[in-house]
Amino acid sequence: MRRYGKHTDEDDIRSRPNRKGNRPRTNIRPKHEDASEGMVLTVDRGRLTCLVQDRVIMAMKARELGRKAAVVGDRVGIVGDLSGAKDTLARIVRIEGRSSVLRRTADDDDPFERVVVANADQLAIVTALADPEPRPRLIDRCLVAAYDGGLEPLLVLTKSDLAAPDELLEMYGSLGVPYVVTTREEFVDGLAADRVREYLVGRTTAFVGHSGVGKTTLVNALVPEEKRRITGHVNAVTGRGRHTTTSALALPLADKQGGWVIDTPGVRSFGLHHVDPSRVIHAFQDLEPGTEGCPRACSHDEPDCALDTWVAEGHADPARLYSLRRLLATRERREGD
Numbered sequence: 206m207r208r209y210g211k212h213t214d215e216d217d218i219r220s221r222p223n224r225k226g227n228r229p230r231t232n233i234r235p236k237h238e239d240a241s242e243g244m245v246l247t248v249d250r251g252r253l254t255c256l257v258q259d260r261v262i263m264a265m266k267a268r269e270l271g272r273k274a275a276v277v278g279d280r281v282g283i284v285g286d287l288s289g290a291k292d293t294l295a296r297i298v299r300i301e302g303r304s305s306v307l308r309r310t311a312d313d314d315d316p317f318e319r320v321v322v323a324n325a326d327q328l329a330i331v332t333a334l335a336d337p338e339p340r341p342r343l344i345d346r347c348l349v350a351a352y353d354g355g356l357e358p359l360l361v362l363t364k365s366d367l368a369a370p371d372e373l374l375e376m377y378g379s380l381g382v383p384y385v386v387t388t389r390e391e392f393v394d395g396l397a398a399d400r401v402r403e404y405l406v407g408r409t410t411a412f413v414g415h416s417g418v419g420k421t422t423l424v425n426a427l428v429p430e431e432k433r434r435i436t437g438h439v440n441a442v443t444g445r446g447r448h449t450t451t452s453a454l455a456l457p458l459a460d461k462q463g464g465w466v467i468d469t470p471g472v473r474s475f476g477l478h479h480v481d482p483s484r485v486i487h488a489f490q491d492l493e494p495g496t497e498g499c500p501r502a503c504s505h506d507e508p509d510c511a512l513d514t515w516v517a518e519g520h521a522d523p524a525r526l527y528s529l530r531r532l533l534a535t536r537e538r539r540e541g542d
Contacts, residue, residue: 208469236326237298240282245275245323246455255281260289267296275300277453277467278323278409279284292366305355307411310476318479322411322453324468326402328356331414331423341376345535347413348380352488352532353480356411359404360384361390363419377523388413392419398426405458409465416471424468429455482533489529504531 225475228321239366243262243429247495253264253275264283266275275281279434281298307322327502328351332339351358360377362370368386374384383404397515401423404410482504486493493514516526 210324212528233310236281237284240284240298241282241287242301243281243297244455245277245279245281247277247452248275249452252294255295255297257283257287257289260287262294262295263287264285264295264297267298269298270300273300274320274369276320276323277455278325278465280324280382280412285526289499307350307354307356307413308479309350309472310478317408321469323466324409325356325411326408327359327403327410329359329361329401329410331361331363331365331412331418331420332373333418334362334370334373335364337415337417338375342371342535343415343472343475344377346477346531348377348382349480349485349532350475352485359410361401361412361414361423362386363397363423364389366390369529373439377528379522379528392422392426395426398423402427402458402462405466406462407464409455409467410451411467411469413472414467420471421468424456424466427458427466429459477535485533486529491523492516492529494522 207381239256240385241499243257243264244253247421248254249266250442253266262283263521264281280301281297282301283295284298285295287294287295292460297299303323305323305325306320307328308318308320310318319497328347330344330347330351332344336504348358362373362384365386370386372384377384385400385404386395389402391397391400405427412420412424436525453467453469455465455467464469486496486505492512492515495512496505497515499505500507505512510524512526512529
C-alpha cells in the first residue's frame with residue numbers, strides 16, 4: 206500500500222529515470238568569470254564576427270542566453286577557442302549593459318522592435334539633396350530614433366552641386382544638429398571623407414540612409430582597405446551599379462585617430478512604434494523642465510500641455526517646441542505621407 210503525507214518514505218516516491226545519465230538537472234548556470242571581452246562587428250545567420258583584443262574570431266550565442274540577441278556594437282563575454290583560426294567557433298556567454306541603442310520597427314503598427322546597433326555615440330544621417338530627392342520625413346524619424354536611443358545626431362548632406370542645402374538646413378536649424386555638406390566631386394577626391402572624419406574621431410558612429418545617397422561609398426572612403434581586412438569582407442550585394450549593404454558592419458578608423466564607423470543596411474522605412482515621447486523630450490534640455498506641469502502621459506501636443514505656457518513665458522524658443530512636436534508627430538504619420 207502506497208503511503209502519502211508525513212508517513213511517506215523514499216520507497217513511496219515514483220521517479221522518472223534520467224535517460225541521459227544519473228546527474229540531476231540544475232538551473233544554476235556558470236558565471237564565466239574568466240570570459241574574454243569582445244565587440245560584435247557583424248552578424249550573419251547566427252554567426253557573429255567579434256573582435257577580441259587584436260584577433261577577429263567567429264562565435265555563436267550560448268544557449269543559456271535564451272532569446273537575448275547580440276547585435277553589432279555589443280560588448281560581450283566570450284569563451285572557447287579564441288585563436289581566430291579557420292573553422293574555429295567560440296561562444297558568447299554574456300552581453301554587457303548597453304550605453305545606447307538604435308532601434309526601429311518594420312512599420313508603425315509593428316509591435317516588434319529590432320535593435321540595429323548598440324553602444325554607438327552618434328548617428329550620421331546621410332541624405333542626398335537631389336538624385337534621389339531628400340525625404341525630410343525619414344530624416345525626422347531617424348532623429349527621433351537617435352534621441353530616443355541616446356545617440357547624438359549628425360546630418361551629412363550629399364550632392365550639393367545638384368541642389369542647394371539652404372531649405373533643408375533651415376528646417377533643422379532650431380534643433381542645433383551639426384551638419385556636413387558635400388558635393389559629388391568631393392566624394393571623388395576624398396575631401397568629403399576628410400570633412401566627415403572630423404566628427405568621428407574617438408567616437409562610434411552608425412551611418413543610416415536610403416539607397417543611392419552615398420552612405421556606403423562614404424564609409425568605404427573613411428575606412429582604408431587594410432582596416433577592412435581586419436574585420437573581414439563586407440556582406441554586400443553588387444548589381445547594376447549599386448552597392449547595397451545587407452547587414453550592419455563595424456569598421457575601425459585609422460589607429461592614430463581612433464573610433465568606429467558602423468555601416469547599416471539602406472532603409473526604406475523607419476518604424477517608430479516603440480518610441481515613448483517621454484524619452485524623446487530628454488534631448489530637448491531647454492524644454493524638458495517645462496513638462497513638470499504636463500498631465501500624466503502627455504503627448505506634448507494637446508490643449509493642456511504645459512510646454513505652451515513655458516515657451517510663452519520666454520523660457521525657450523517657440524521654434525524648438527515646433528520642432529519637437531513635428532518630430533513626435535512622425536510617430537503618428539507614415540513615412541511619405
